[in-house]
Amino acid sequence: MISSYVMLYHMTGLFADLDSNVDKAVTRAFTEYTNWYMMLRIEEHNEATLARLDQAGKTLLLSLKTFTSVSGPLSKVSQKYHVMSCDVI
Amino acid sequence: MILHHMTVLQAFWENHPFFDPTVCMPPDRMHQADQGIFKSIMSWTVQLLEDMAMAKGGGMLMNIKINEMNRRFQSLVPFTDMKVFNQGVSHLTGLNAFEYRDMMKSCVVVFKGNKHEHISYDIILCHVVSYDRTLRRLGF
Numbered sequence: 001m002i003s004s005y006v007m008l009y010h011m012t013g014l015f016a017d018l019d020s021n022v023d024k025a026v027t028r029a030f031t032e033y034t035n036w037y038m039m040l041r042i043e044e045h046n047e048a049t050l051a052r053l054d055q056a057g058k059t060l061l062l063s064l065k066t067f068t069s070v071s072g073p074l075s076k077v078s079q080k081y082h083v084m085s086c087d088v089i
Numbered sequence: 090m091i092l093h094h095m096t097v098l099q100a101f102w103e104n105h106p107f108f109d110p111t112v113c114m115p116p117d118r119m120h121q122a123d124q125g126i127f128k129s130i131m132s133w134t135v136q137l138l139e140d141m142a143m144a145k146g147g148g149m150l151m152n153i154k155i156n157e158m159n160r161r162f163q164s165l166v167p168f169t170d171m172k173v174f175n176q177g178v179s180h181l182t183g184l185n186a187f188e189y190r191d192m193m194k195s196c197v198v199v200f201k202g203n204k205h206e207h208i209s210y211d212i213i214l215c216h217v218v219s220y221d222r223t224l225r226r227l228g229f
Binding site: 012013014015016018019022023026027029030031033034037040064067071 | 145202
């Protein structure tokens with residue numbers, strides 16, 4: 001277990017040697033999704049949490065736009081995905 | 090003609106000014122978030138990894154990248170409520186929402202590595218310790 005943890009500690013991004021912009025975009029998309037999902041899971045919302053959820057959703061949409069803009073050949077397909085994401089968020 | 094059929098001529102809520110039909114359609118977290126947005130992000134990221142590796146270094150680099158991704162999923166430290174995908178994830182099909190949620194907990198670590206300079210401390214906590222326990226600790 002310790003050796004695997006040391007290995008994880010030293011590893012770099014999967015896309016780092018392919019394209020640094022894609023690496024950043026992918027990381028940001030997953031990070032913002034996790035952030036938004038954590039806010040979504042709050043059982044009892046108040047005005048403050050709703051405002052944070054709204055902000056997290058906007059940030060997620062922004063990160064998804066970046067993700068699809070750097071995804072090259074997939075960007076055409078991603079238009080439908082954008083619509084779906086906007087609808088949910 | 091199509092527009093004529095799609096137009097609502099006499100909506101049943103038109104005489105109820107305080108009725109908002111959009112309130113009756115809450116988002117479905119499981120189908121829209123877990124099996125919707127996250128599934129799309131995940132499958133597209135894997136597809137993007139394959140395409141970029143194939144374009145840059147051919148099939149050998151693509152296999153190296155996919156094996157590296159699987160190896161990272163296998164190498165995650167076991168913890169309560171954290172699922173370790175012992176066989177990797179590239180060959181998995183027909184996952185349910187719980188498995189996508191388990192995958193979500195470790196995706197940032199797998200795809201980014203462990204260099205978290207720009208990631209907030211909450212997110213690191215979320216991935217290092219149990220997801221639900223982190224939520225409780227943060228007061229959610």
